[in-house]
Amino acid sequence: MRVLLILALCLLALPLRAEEVIAGLSQRSVSLTVNFEGSEILIYGAVRREAPLPEESDLNVIITIEGPPQTTVVWRKARRAGIWVNTDRQDIRAAPSFYAVATTGPLREILSQDADLTHRISTRLAIFEARGVADPTERATFTEALIRVREAEGLYQQHDGGVDLERETLFSTRLTLPKTIVEGRYAARILLVRDGEVIDEVETFIDVQKAVLERWLTNLAYEQPFIYGLLALFLAVFFGWGASALFRLMRN
Amino acid sequence: MQVYLPIAETSVNAFTLLGVGGGVGMLSGMFGVGGGFLITPLLFFIGVPPAVAVATGVNQVVASSISGVLAHLKRKTVDLQMGTVLLIGGLIGSLIGIWFFNLMSRLGQIDLIVQLSYVIFLGIIGGLMLQESLRALIRSKNPSAPKRKLHKHYWLHNLPFKMKFRTSGLYISVFPPLLVGMGVGVLAAIMGVGGGFIMVPAMIYLLGMPTKVVIGTSLFQITFVAAFTTMMHAVTNQSVDVMLAIFLIIGGVVGAQIGTRVGLKLKAEQLRIALALLVLAVCGKIAFDLLWPPVELYSVTVPGRF
Numbered sequence: 001m002r003v004l005l006i007l008a009l010c011l012l013a014l015p016l017r018a019e020e021v022i023a024g025l026s027q028r029s030v031s032l033t034v035n036f037e038g039s040e041i042l043i044y045g046a047v048r049r050e051a052p053l054p055e056e057s058d059l060n061v062i063i064t065i066e067g068p069p070q071t072t073v074v075w076r077k078a079r080r081a082g083i084w085v086n087t088d089r090q091d092i093r094a095a096p097s098f099y100a101v102a103t104t105g106p107l108r109e110i111l112s113q114d115a116d117l118t119h120r121i122s123t124r125l126a127i128f129e130a131r132g133v134a135d136p137t138e139r140a141t142f143t144e145a146l147i148r149v150r151e152a153e154g155l156y157q158q159h160d161g162g163v164d165l166e167r168e169t170l171f172s173t174r175l176t177l178p179k180t181i182v183e184g185r186y187a188a189r190i191l192l193v194r195d196g197e198v199i200d201e202v203e204t205f206i207d208v209q210k211a212v213l214e215r216w217l218t219n220l221a222y223e224q225p226f227i228y229g230l231l232a233l234f235l236a237v238f239f240g241w242g243a244s245a246l247f248r249l250m251r252n
Numbered sequence: 253m254q255v256y257l258p259i260a261e262t263s264v265n266a267f268t269l270l271g272v273g274g275g276v277g278m279l280s281g282m283f284g285v286g287g288g289f290l291i292t293p294l295l296f297f298i299g300v301p302p303a304v305a306v307a308t309g310v311n312q313v314v315a316s317s318i319s320g321v322l323a324h325l326k327r328k329t330v331d332l333q334m335g336t337v338l339l340i341g342g343l344i345g346s347l348i349g350i351w352f353f354n355l356m357s358r359l360g361q362i363d364l365i366v367q368l369s370y371v372i373f374l375g376i377i378g379g380l381m382l383q384e385s386l387r388a389l390i391r392s393k394n395p396s397a398p399k400r401k402l403h404k405h406y407w408l409h410n411l412p413f414k415m416k417f418r419t420s421g422l423y424i425s426v427f428p429p430l431l432v433g434m435g436v437g438v439l440a441a442i443m444g445v446g447g448g449f450i451m452v453p454a455m456i457y458l459l460g461m462p463t464k465v466v467i468g469t470s471l472f473q474i475t476f477v478a479a480f481t482t483m484m485h486a487v488t489n490q491s492v493d494v495m496l497a498i499f500l501i502i503g504g505v506v507g508a509q510i511g512t513r514v515g516l517k518l519k520a521e522q523l524r525i526a527l528a529l530l531v532l533a534v535c536g537k538i539a540f541d542l543l544w545p546p547v548e549l550y551s552v553t554v555p556g557r558f
Contacts, residue, residue, distance in 0.1 A: 034495075036256040036263055075360060075551045083368075083542045086360050086551070097554075145550035152548070179254070179263045182557075214258040214495075221259055221490045229486030232311050232494050233479050236501060240315030241322065243505035 018051040019059070021200045023190040028204075030177060030186075033211040038179040041065070041206065044172035045190060059168045060103065060110040060193040062121060065175055065206070067098030067155075068184030069128075074142045074149075090142035094128045097182045098155050102162035102173045112196030119191065119198055123147055123156050154178035183208050259493035260304045260558060266499060268298055273312075273503020280316060280504070281511020282518070283527055284467070286474065288313045288445035289377065291500060293370050293534050300496065301558035302366045303357060307485035307492045308500070309444030313478040315501040316508065317446060321475045324468030331419035331465045335472040337426050338433035338451070342477035345437020350484045353442055357489060360553060367538050369443050374535035377449050378528050385524035392521060408458070420461045420469075428459055433473060440481045446474040491558060 023045030030039045043063050072095040075086040103110060107122060116122055127146065129139050150156040155178060163173040177186075186206040192199050210218060220228045254263040272294045280287035288309050295305035324330050356362040411425035432454045436447035451470045455461045461469070486492045515523070 032256055032258075034256050035254050037254045070554045070557075073360065073553045073555065075553065077546060077549045077551070079545075083364075084544075084546055085364055089360065142550070145548075146552055149548060149550055149552050179256075180261065182261060210256075210258060214256060217258045217494060221486070221492070225487045225490055226483075228490075228494075229483040229492065232482055232486060232492050232497060233314060235494055235498060236311050236315035236479075236482075237318050239498065239501045239505060240318040243502070244319035244509075247505075247509045 018049060018054075019192055019194075019199055020048040021061075021190050021192050021202050022046050022048055023188075023202055023204065025188060025204060025206060028206055030181075030206060030208040031211045032181075032183065032209065032214055034214070036179060038181075039177045041175050041177060041188075042172065043175065043188060043190065044170075046171070047169050047192060049169075053168060054194070057195050058110075059165070060105055061163045061165055061171045062104075062107070062111065062189075062191040062193055063102045063163055063173050063175070064121060064187075064189045064191075065098065065100045065177075066096045066126060066187045066189075067181060067208075068096070068186070069094040070097050070182075071095075072146065074146050076142070076145070090139065091130045092127060092143070092146060093130045095146060096126050097184070098177065098186065099123050099126050099150075100157040100159070100175045102157075102159040102175060104161065104163045104165045104171070106160045107158070110193055110196065111198075115193070115196060115198050119201070121191070123158060153180060155180065177208070181208060183210055255495060255499060257300070257304075257493050257496050259491065260300055260496065262299065264298055264300065264496075269496070269499040270503040272298070273500040274507035274510075275503075277316070277504035277507025277509075278511035278514065279507075279527060279530075281508035281513075282515035282523060285527075286313060286316060286446040286448045287504070288316075288447075289370075289374060289443070289449060290531070290534060291504075292366075292444040293374070293538060295496075296367075297537070300493075302363045303353075303489065303491045303558050304493050304496070306353075306366060306442070306444035307482070307489070308496045310440055310446075310478050310485065311482045311492050311494075311497045312500045312504060313440075313444070313446040314475060314482060315497075316504050317471050317475045317478065321468065321471040324471060327468070329465050330468035330472050331417055331461070332472070333415070334417045334420055334422075334429060334459075334461065334465075335469045337415070337429045338436075338469070338473040339476050341430035341433025341435075342437035342440070342473050343480055344430075345434035345439075346441045346477055346481045346484060347437075348434070349438040349441025350481070350488060352438075353485075354488055364542075366443065367542055369439075371535055371539045371542065373439070373443065373450075374531050374538070378531035378535055381524060381528035381531065385521055385528055388524070389521045409460075417461075419465055420459075422460060424459065432458065433477075436473070437477050437481070440474075440477050441484065446478055448474055 026042035072092040074090045076088040077084045078087040120126055127143055147156055163171055165171045189203050191201045253266045255266045256263040276287040276290045292305045292309040296302055356365045408428045409424040411427045413426045415426050416423050436451045439445055439447045448470050455466045
């Protein structure tokens with residue numbers, strides 16, 4: 001009797017894990033080399049299924065990539081003495097330096113608000129505002145401005161319908177990392193959604209790092225600024241003096 | 253081809269950079285101006301953050317003035333005494349400028365300060381240059397016009413701490429050259445320029461130095477002040493981008509060589525008018541950006557980044 005009950009429970013539980021996501025990335029690391037112009041990442045995968053395809057609901061896939069969070073300041077300009085000056089500021093406790101959401105359909109329609117809140121999927125929810133003194137509407141204005149500014153720079157992206165899903169099994173999307181991305185670990189999430197709820201989720205990472213020379217220069221600049229300054233001067237003297245000496249030689 | 257700038261953390265087109273360096277280098281070869289006052293604003297226009305543009309601009313000034321100062325030292329057309337006094341003033345000014353620059357960075361107003369100083373100074377230089385070259389053009393057509401008298405004594409020269417400057421043949425107070433040097437130092441730190449455009453007229457008209465030592469002495473001061481300012485920027489706010497500097501320097505050196513040769517074949521007066529108009533155009537563009545209501549009122553900064 002007990003065995004039967006457990007079996008029955010298992011069967012009941014089974015549909016919840018009946019669909020599982022398996023995903024891959026075209027690259028796991030991005031190198032910011034001398035000629036870095038931005039990078040396109042292909043995210044693809046399949047849905048593994050042990051039960052037959054449920055008929056009454058549609059499967060949706062949501063893919064997000066999130067760059068390392070940073071404390072951020074949003075400024076607002078106002079006219080002072082005829083010129084436009086930064087006057088008001090709002091601090092953001094943590095905002096992703098990059099955030100992209102791609103879905104198989106309109107995010108608002110395929111995902112319930114609760115699920116969005118739990119999994120923090122839409123861009124607005126990936127940003128943590130500082131609990132400041134400013135009134136909530138004012139705070140929201142600044143956060144929306146942050147999203148607008150970063151969307152214009154390609155740092156925040158929302159692609160409704162950007163994920164191709166074939167026969168509810170194979171999916172793929174391409175997301176572009178612009179040339180202004182910062183270094184760090186980028187989290188890529190792939191979520192399966194049915195009836196507005198997330199039924200499975202996997203997370204994987206993309207490491208974005210400056211290439212050897214760029215890495216070395218940045219480290220030197222921040223850790224040994226004095227030596228870096230001397231290097232900058234040496235290069236200036238070397239090229240400035242060296243090149244004119246070279247031209248003098250060529251003339252004679 | 254794009255170049256990734258590790259400090260600015262963005263990439264720009266390599267040929268654009270070489271073009272900016274080369275174009276400004278050509279102008280500097282043709283007119284004997286340093287060109288720092290054009291490089292920095294042109295860098296703003298191609299998307300380099302102002303703080304990086306200023307610090308890297310001043311690094312480029314070292315490269316563009318080093319061979320000049322060596323040549324002048326060899327020819328003994330440097331007043332080392334005057335140069336040292338100007339340099340001491342320059343170092344003090346640079347320190348003040350760096351302090352102000354970092355203060356404004358923390359307050360989030362550095363972009364505004366840099367742009368405002370450019371509007372003011374490019375406006376003044378462009379205006380003076382245009383006036384001067386128009387006058388020269390008129391004079392060349394009408395040679396009987398009276399010439400201006402050089403070397404007058406002002407009350408400034410009679411302040412205490414008088415010093416003998418042998419090479420220049422002057423016996424004046426150290427305060428005027430100290431102040432001139434200081435002003436230039438402040439400009440170097442805030443605007444990323446050598447400051448020759450201010451110092452050369454000040455040395456001729458204010459200090460009354462003989463013209464044959466003016467260029468060498470100003471280059472002497474500029475080289476050391478620019479080197480010091482580069483160090484200060486590198487140490488206090490890490491905004492010198494050597495990758496950016498190398499492209500500008502290479503473009504600049506090559507451009508200067510071409511410019512020197514081209515300059516000999518062209519008519520100086522008309523060229524000066526063209527340069528003045530270019531300076532005024534750059535000034536106008538920056539002023540327009542400050543005065544015209546921006547499309548986006550909001551901007552985003554990340555503390556510790558540019």
